Amino acid sequence: MKFSEFFKEKIPVYAVECSVWLLMLMFLSAFHVSIQLMIIFSILTGISEIGLTLWEFFRKKIYYCELLHHTEELKQKYLVSEIMEEPEFLEGKIFYSVLKQTSRAMTEEISAYRRENAEFREFIELWVHEVKLPISSLQLMLHNHPNEITAQAQEQLRKVNDYTDTVLYYARSEIAEKDYLIKPISLKKIVGSVLRKNREDLILHEISLHVHDLEKEVNTDGKWIEYILTQLISNSLKYTDKEKEIPEISIYAEETSDTVKLVFRDNGIGISENDLPYIFEKSFTGTNGHTSAKSTGMGLYITERLCRKLGHQISCRSEVGKFTEFQILFQKNDFFSVAKK
Amino acid sequence: MKNKILIIEDDAVLRQELSLLLENAGYETLCLTDFHDVSGQMKRSRAELVLLDINLPEMNGEMILQDFRKTHNTPVIMLTSRNTELDELLSMSYGADDYITKPYHPTILLLRISAVLKRMAKFSNFRNYHQLQADLTKGTLKNGDAEQILTKNEMIIFQLLLDHQGEIVTRDELMTALWDNDEFVNDNALSVNISRLRSKLTECGLPNAIETRKKQGYLLR
Incomplete structure (x- = not known):
């Protein structure tokens, strides 16, 4: 709030006051009042007018500057009315009460949505757990009563299971609720478990796996990171390069003083330079998605969301016809290492 | 039992x-x-x-x-x-x-x-198979003084076959056991490992110990 702006607003008031003052002087001179008295009168009104203006200006400036400052600093700007005190001047009071009311209405609205969202998510979780029962039963049935279609049926069932997991993790990644548990986990253990779960697919595609240097601990949620790695694997399997003799996937980790980088690299068809910046966007399918496999464009989107929620950075490098490489960067949490000591 | x-x-x-x-x-x-x-x-x-x-x-x-x-x-x-x-x-x-x-x-x-x-x-680390003694921790097969060193993969395969001696063990079961021990081998590698194990058993004086059953798996006699 600048004084010039404040002054501009006040111009009509001053114009009226000036004309009243001139009229006054005219009256006084008509009654032959002495010049000295008129000067004293003018100075007094002038001083009191300037004083009043400055007083009003500073009173408002202090309040509004604080308001602007808080709004700027706050991450959740809608909370500004919570930390401001009620002003002492009338217009401020009215605005303050309106601001309070709108923010309260907004909070109610938001919490209603939150509740609905949470309920929806709970339902999804419940549904996924329920659907896992018949999937388990079917899987055991197929194993117990083998026949000529067992292998194909198992593959289809695996797909059903993967799709239900996608629904579950989509719900988990979209809805702002912390239900992950971060603890130190060995990368070797996670990668091993993911590879085992996807064994049939990896063998079916005759992938040559190079898994090394994973004897490192990272702070993460084991189940989420397993889902993330499963997505990367299924992505690689979708886009293997038929021209290459041996399809390969390498998984290894590199450690620096404050980060651990997990590298996931395949020698598949690669991602074109034009598509690369958009691969983590929702529903993006790109040229690869159109030309070869079926793609919903959700896998990598969910992957990135989950990584972000866990505080890991995921990035991708690729060269068409050569390789695709995903890197997940885990920060070594200072708190954890301090707590360990 | x-x-x-x-x-x-x-x-x-x-x-x-x-x-x-x-x-x-x-x-x-x-x-x-x-x-x-x-x-x-x-x-x-x-x-x-x-x-x-x-x-x-x-x-x-x-x-x-x-x-x-x-x-x-x-x-x-x-x-x-x-x-x-x-x-x-x-x-x-x-x-x-x-x-x-x-x-x-x-x-x-x-x-x-x-x-x-x-x-x-608490299984012991030593298992007997005909005249051979297998040391599971050291990964060796002993026949009197003669000793053959098995790789980790060969030992996993041998152990599983030995656990089911006289029964057919499918390739899928062998694969599962290997993968469960963080050995992510593919189909070819499994065949290579089995043929190596076979030749090592032959050198120990048991030439036809592992029998191949077409489309079913392997059997340790």
Whole structure:
């Protein structure tokens, strides 16, 4: 709030006051009042007018500057009315009460949505757990009563299971609720478990796996990171390069003083330079998605969301016809290492 | 002697298939159908291993486990469709020996069961096979003074075949065992490992120890 702006607003008031003052002087001179008295009168009104203006200006400036400052600093700007005190001047009071009311209405609205969202998510979780029962039963049935279609049926069932997991993790990644548990986990253990779960697919595609240097601990949620790695694997399997003799996937980790980088690299068809910046966007399918496999464009989107929620950075490098490489960067949490000591 | 396994699972179809899977694998099974006082029934069952579902009608599996662990240390494997990190951590802290999420891979489930049972029985590191002695920790096969060193993969394969001596072991089962030990080999590598193991056994004086059964698997005589 600048004084010039404040002054501009006040111009009509001053114009009226000036004309009243001139009229006054005219009256006084008509009654032959002495010049000295008129000067004293003018100075007094002038001083009191300037004083009043400055007083009003500073009173408002202090309040509004604080308001602007808080709004700027706050991450959740809608909370500004919570930390401001009620002003002492009338217009401020009215605005303050309106601001309070709108923010309260907004909070109610938001919490209603939150509740609905949470309920929806709970339902999804419940549904996924329920659907896992018949999937388990079917899987055991197929194993117990083998026949000529067992292998194909198992593959289809695996797909059903993967799709239900996608629904579950989509719900988990979209809805702002912390239900992950971060603890130190060995990368070797996670990668091993993911590879085992996807064994049939990896063998079916005759992938040559190079898994090394994973004897490192990272702070993460084991189940989420397993889902993330499963997505990367299924992505690689979708886009293997038929021209290459041996399809390969390498998984290894590199450690620096404050980060651990997990590298996931395949020698598949690669991602074109034009598509690369958009691969983590929702529903993006790109040229690869159109030309070869079926793609919903959700896998990598969910992957990135989950990584972000866990505080890991995921990035991708690729060269068409050569390789695709995903890197997940885990920060070594200072708190954890301090707590360990 | 057959190991007795108690199955606690409230879904009837799943329970039935699970029991069939375990019986086919040579275990004796016992199924719970009444879910009152589960931990009491667990204690009375004298089973050597318990498969416990977490979502049970009367009481939560974790609570049952907690109560059971006060008096018994029979191995318990938790089976669940809840798959958050917290669920797993809770179960393990209540004293579960393993935690497997649904849908479980049948072969992996069987491997885990046999691993837990082996841990309990404290298997010796030495196994005899005809005139050979296998040292599982050192990874060697001894025939008197002659010694053959097996690689980790060869040892895993040999051990699994030896555990099922006289029975057919499928390539899938061998593959599962290798992958369960962090050896992510492909089909070709498995064949190579088996032929190497064969030639090592031949050098130890057992030329036709591993028999190939077309489209079924392998058999250790």
